[in-house]
Amino acid sequence: MPVRPLALAALVALAPAALLAGDAHDHDAHDDHAEEHADHLAEAGDLRLVHAWTRATAADHALVFMEIENAGATVVLTGAESPMAERVTLVAFRMTGEGGAYEALPELPVAQGTEVELAPEGLALRLDGVARPLAEGDTLPVEVRFGDTHVEVTAQVEAADARQHSHAGHAH
Amino acid sequence: MTDLWFALPVGVQDAAIALALLLPALGIGAVALRGFRVGPLLRALLRRQAWISVVFTALIAVSVALGAALIAQERGLREGTARAAEKFDLVVAAPGSEITAMLAAVYLQPADVPLVDGETYAEIVAHPRAELVAPIGFGDSWQDAPVIGTTADFAAYLSGRLAEGRLFARPYEAVAGARVDLSVGETFQPAHGHGDAAQEGMHDVDYEVVGRMPMTGSPWDRALLVPIESVWEVHVLPNGHGPDWDRVPGPPFDPAHFPGTPAVLVKADSLGGTYVMQAAFTDGETMAFFPGTILARLHALMGDIREVMSILAVITQVLVTAGVLAGLTMLTRLLARRLALLRALGAPRRFVFALTWSYATTLIVLGAAIGLGLGIAATGAMSAAITARTDILVEARLGWREVHLVAGFVSLTAALALLPAWLTMNRPVMSDLRG
Numbered sequence: 001m002p003v004r005p006l007a008l009a010a011l012v013a014l015a016p017a018a019l020l021a022g023d024a025h026d027h028d029a030h031d032d033h034a035e036e037h038a039d040h041l042a043e044a045g046d047l048r049l050v051h052a053w054t055r056a057t058a059a060d061h062a063l064v065f066m067e068i069e070n071a072g073a074t075v076v077l078t079g080a081e082s083p084m085a086e087r088v089t090l091v092a093f094r095m096t097g098e099g100g101a102y103e104a105l106p107e108l109p110v111a112q113g114t115e116v117e118l119a120p121e122g123l124a125l126r127l128d129g130v131a132r133p134l135a136e137g138d139t140l141p142v143e144v145r146f147g148d149t150h151v152e153v154t155a156q157v158e159a160a161d162a163r164q165h166s167h168a169g170h171a172h
Numbered sequence: 173m174t175d176l177w178f179a180l181p182v183g184v185q186d187a188a189i190a191l192a193l194l195l196p197a198l199g200i201g202a203v204a205l206r207g208f209r210v211g212p213l214l215r216a217l218l219r220r221q222a223w224i225s226v227v228f229t230a231l232i233a234v235s236v237a238l239g240a241a242l243i244a245q246e247r248g249l250r251e252g253t254a255r256a257a258e259k260f261d262l263v264v265a266a267p268g269s270e271i272t273a274m275l276a277a278v279y280l281q282p283a284d285v286p287l288v289d290g291e292t293y294a295e296i297v298a299h300p301r302a303e304l305v306a307p308i309g310f311g312d313s314w315q316d317a318p319v320i321g322t323t324a325d326f327a328a329y330l331s332g333r334l335a336e337g338r339l340f341a342r343p344y345e346a347v348a349g350a351r352v353d354l355s356v357g358e359t360f361q362p363a364h365g366h367g368d369a370a371q372e373g374m375h376d377v378d379y380e381v382v383g384r385m386p387m388t389g390s391p392w393d394r395a396l397l398v399p400i401e402s403v404w405e406v407h408v409l410p411n412g413h414g415p416d417w418d419r420v421p422g423p424p425f426d427p428a429h430f431p432g433t434p435a436v437l438v439k440a441d442s443l444g445g446t447y448v449m450q451a452a453f454t455d456g457e458t459m460a461f462f463p464g465t466i467l468a469r470l471h472a473l474m475g476d477i478r479e480v481m482s483i484l485a486v487i488t489q490v491l492v493t494a495g496v497l498a499g500l501t502m503l504t505r506l507l508a509r510r511l512a513l514l515r516a517l518g519a520p521r522r523f524v525f526a527l528t529w530s531y532a533t534t535l536i537v538l539g540a541a542i543g544l545g546l547g548i549a550a551t552g553a554m555s556a557a558i559t560a561r562t563d564i565l566v567e568a569r570l571g572w573r574e575v576h577l578v579a580g581f582v583s584l585t586a587a588l589a590l591l592p593a594w595l596t597m598n599r600p601v602m603s604d605l606r607g
Binding site: 092093095096098100108109110111114115120121123 | 255448
């Protein structure tokens with residue numbers, strides 16, 4: 001039977017790759033937990049940006065979501081930028097008889113002592129002209145502007161059909 | 173190349189996809205029929221086997237029609253529910269289930285929900301981004317029509333322009349939805365509750381219909397809008413105003429005399445304002461939600477179901493066609509003697525193949541075409557039934573998606589039809605001639 005040697009050969013050829021993949025996985029698991037948390041949280045004064053995330057995509061645009069907590073005086077989200085995208089726009093979802101769509105918003109005030117959630121079918125930062133495809137597990141740096149205050153966040157790339165950050169619900 | 177594709181008008185893209193899906197069938201046809209004129213014999217075969225052809229075609233047509241109509245319906249329902257929610261930018265209610273509150277406030281499905289109090293209501297009204305704030309008080313009904321307590325401003329906002337009459341200007345006046353069986357000038361007595369649980373005669377008051385809204389395609393077409401003050405008074409509650417009220421319904425309400433409302437509709441000055449107000453009124457005391465967002469999430473779920481339905485529809489159609497092709501194989505056995513005679517007369521083997529394949533494919537193509545036609549009729553009937561049951565205007569139409577599905581089905585089954593054709597071609601001529 002000619003099939004069996006072929007299957008054996010394939011096994012032999014694939015084995016090192018499988019071992020390598022196992023190694024990589026182990027390495028991830030040993031990652032310092034504290035370091036991981038630092039990625040999920042960005043602070044500037046009384047502002048906290050938590051759980052920034054986006055979805056894996058091959059398209060040149062992506063939506064970034066996060067939670068914004070403001071313990072201080074009212075701030076106004078005026079925009080954002082990312083070294084990975086040509087343009088970042090604040091957008092808001094609107095449902096009409098023809099279906100739902102995201103529309104650009106010029107700014108968004110975040111009142112004192114409130115939390116604003118950027119989430120699917122709600123508010124988001126839309127990245128246009130994304131330089132390369134985003135794969136699950138990647139990270140995406142975004143600088144969010146509140147007037148003169150700029151907050152750097154690292155968005156976690158989740159699965160293409162994700163509905164929330166994989167650590168959503170964790171307290172930071 | 174990708175850019176070129178996206179630059180094409182959507183209609184052209186859809187037509188191109190349909191054509192691409194049909195290409196395999198056309199390709200098979202071109203190869204199978206090359207060099208032969210099967211037309212005259214095919215017509216004779218169809219005539220001779222008229223009844224069987226009609227039954228087989230009908231089977232394929234019905235399965236195609238049901239599949240297409242179901243998928244079109246899902247799209248129609250999605251558009252209908254979105255249209256019905258279009259005017260409801262933001263709803264504020266007491267904390268609880270958003271879906272229950274949405275079904276009650278937007279689609280008027282009766283529900284017991286906690287109330288928003290007068291102080292919170294006053295805060296919403298006072299918000300700098302608020303443009304229109306109105307209570308939506310449900311709970312009473314007249315026959316099957318929900319009686320909703322609200323303000324004249326909300327009635328005007330919902331209807332745009334009244335079809336007839338005027339807005340309510342005094343307590344115990346009402347504006348009727350387009351499909352309510354009451355004319356301007358008629359009176360009605362509300363019952364407490366809805367449907368079978370409604371208690372007639374609990375409220376000893378008469379409302380007079382003074383205006384009628386145009387069709388909105390939403391459950392509000394079945395509703396009676398009345399001043400919220402009347403609803404409160406009917407339930408022996410404070411009427412929302414102080415003792416020296418001039419009995420002209422509407423804002424401003426006095427928080428001290430405000431008995432509460434199950435839901436508050438909010439229209440903000442802009443889309444951004446709507447989100448600002450949502451953040452402002454999402455706390456321990458109230459929840460503020462976008463019916464559009466909840467709907468979009470439900471639609472995403474429906475989209476997943478649609479994918480499954482599309483696959484099921486194709487599987488059903490293919491199964492029906494497989495049955496038909498099995499029937500055809502048996503039919504060709506019955507015709508074996510004639511086909512063998514053809515061969516004996518000098519027809520090449522491939523001619524028999526081409527004839528059998530084109531017979532099967534004719535039934536498939538005819539069935540698919542008639543199925544699309546039947547699908548249009550079935551879609552209309554199903555939409556009317558859903559609209560009658562839910563009052564959500566569902567206008568489902570067959571679209572490109574269904575055409576693509578049917579085109580894919582034709583190609584797949586035209587390929588399947590090669591099998592009976594091949595079996596027929598390889599029958600032994602001599603024994604068939606003797607048999």
